[in-house]
Amino acid sequence: MSQKINLRVWLKIPDAEAATVKNTLVRRLGFGNVLTDVKKERLFSIEVDSGDPEELAKSFAKELVNENKESHKVLIDQLSFEEGYVPVKVALHIEDGEAISTRERLRNRLGFKNVVDVKKATVWKLYFNTLRPEAEQKSREIAEKLLINPHKDSYEIVS
Amino acid sequence: MKIAVMQFPGTNCEFETLVAVKAVGMDGEYFRWNRPAGELSGFDGFVIPGGFSYQDRVRAGAIASKEPVMSALKEEAAKGKPIIGICNGFQILVESGLLPVSGNVDMALAQNVMVSKGKIVRRGYYCDWVNLRHEAPSRRCSGSFIIERAALLKIPIAHGEGNLVTTTPGLIKKLNEEGQVVFRYCDKHGRVISEFPVNVNGSTESIAGLSNPEGNILGMMPHPERAFFAWQLPSFDPRKQRPDEPGPGRRVFESMKRYIEVNA
Numbered sequence: 001m002s003q004k005i006n007l008r009v010w011l012k013i014p015d016a017e018a019a020t021v022k023n024t025l026v027r028r029l030g031f032g033n034v035l036t037d038v039k040k041e042r043l044f045s046i047e048v049d050s051g052d053p054e055e056l057a058k059s060f061a062k063e064l065v066n067e068n069k070e071s072h073k074v075l076i077d078q079l080s081f082e083e084g085y086v087p088v089k090v091a092l093h094i095e096d097g098e099a100i101s102t103r104e105r106l107r108n109r110l111g112f113k114n115v116v117d118v119k120k121a122t123v124w125k126l127y128f129n130t131l132r133p134e135a136e137q138k139s140r141e142i143a144e145k146l147l148i149n150p151h152k153d154s155y156e157i158v159s
Numbered sequence: 160m161k162i163a164v165m166q167f168p169g170t171n172c173e174f175e176t177l178v179a180v181k182a183v184g185m186d187g188e189y190f191r192w193n194r195p196a197g198e199l200s201g202f203d204g205f206v207i208p209g210g211f212s213y214q215d216r217v218r219a220g221a222i223a224s225k226e227p228v229m230s231a232l233k234e235e236a237a238k239g240k241p242i243i244g245i246c247n248g249f250q251i252l253v254e255s256g257l258l259p260v261s262g263n264v265d266m267a268l269a270q271n272v273m274v275s276k277g278k279i280v281r282r283g284y285y286c287d288w289v290n291l292r293h294e295a296p297s298r299r300c301s302g303s304f305i306i307e308r309a310a311l312l313k314i315p316i317a318h319g320e321g322n323l324v325t326t327t328p329g330l331i332k333k334l335n336e337e338g339q340v341v342f343r344y345c346d347k348h349g350r351v352i353s354e355f356p357v358n359v360n361g362s363t364e365s366i367a368g369l370s371n372p373e374g375n376i377l378g379m380m381p382h383p384e385r386a387f388f389a390w391q392l393p394s395f396d397p398r399k400q401r402p403d404e405p406g407p408g409r410r411v412f413e414s415m416k417r418y419i420e421v422n423a
Contacts, residue, residue, distance in 0.1 A: 097282035151267035
């Protein structure tokens, strides 16, 4: 039976990309009255068909996370986020070359033959001064105005 | 005849682009993204050069496309003034909805995917000299105004996201039918081959450059300013030994000049 190891990875140092997104949303796209902060995570979803997922997660983190500048959190067969922000997961709906390269690296260079699939996404954590229904609506607007190009990306608000 | 060479944080081809603009006899200056956008109306044409505006944050061209100068450029484009977007400039034009049809984001320039014999052999950033075939009739597009149909140009590319993809139904057919496909990647004989290394980035129908329906805006992934003088050509090209000769990229800038003269 396959299991999915979700590896949430974020920078410990200031994230310039998240700062640029916040700046653009506030100064250029009119979200200054509702948006209070933007943070960002990388998400690896690694499907394995055997092995102890906890141990495998530790091994994958050693390869995929740079502990000098990044922190991470492992979730097995689930994906959840903290309260206080709206997580918007953005992924390619066309072929994701980086995800394929990661899978090949894990399987063929590092010997993790139990890796079946790897998916990558960016999770934008949008902080608002409004409550959830309105915050989710604003998140959809933000995703469609800036975070995705619908011809290659799709998004999902992770509840 | 005054050309604005646009400069965003991370643009890195503005210097050679301005050299090219001036070398064909146009006047020009850098136009920083944070200058009052209204000052753009004092220019006759615009070039958005290559580079990595805003470090390609979110995706190539996405942040720059939201800057007020891009709204002002839309207004200038609506007056029929020419705009040439090169590489990152093309990506910015697409993300702004100025190409291929004004108003909507109808396509994306996605990560390169190089396919050979049905298999993916490379992905991502790639730089090389490529051959381009001019697909549009001459005088159809501002950036290829004096280039005859089916002419071949050898010009370099250097990008990671030039793979034209679209989910807009019928868009590619429309671009073909209306002469908006300006350049395609081809081999040295002018044959369009859909696979790498001729199609260097997996772009749909090997499209390397597009215009808007009116023809005054050109976006192209290859860098004509890097093939402006013959001495810039690669060592295997015999024209390199004749440094006083113009390079193939010069014709793009000469086209812009001629387009402005004709439409003045």
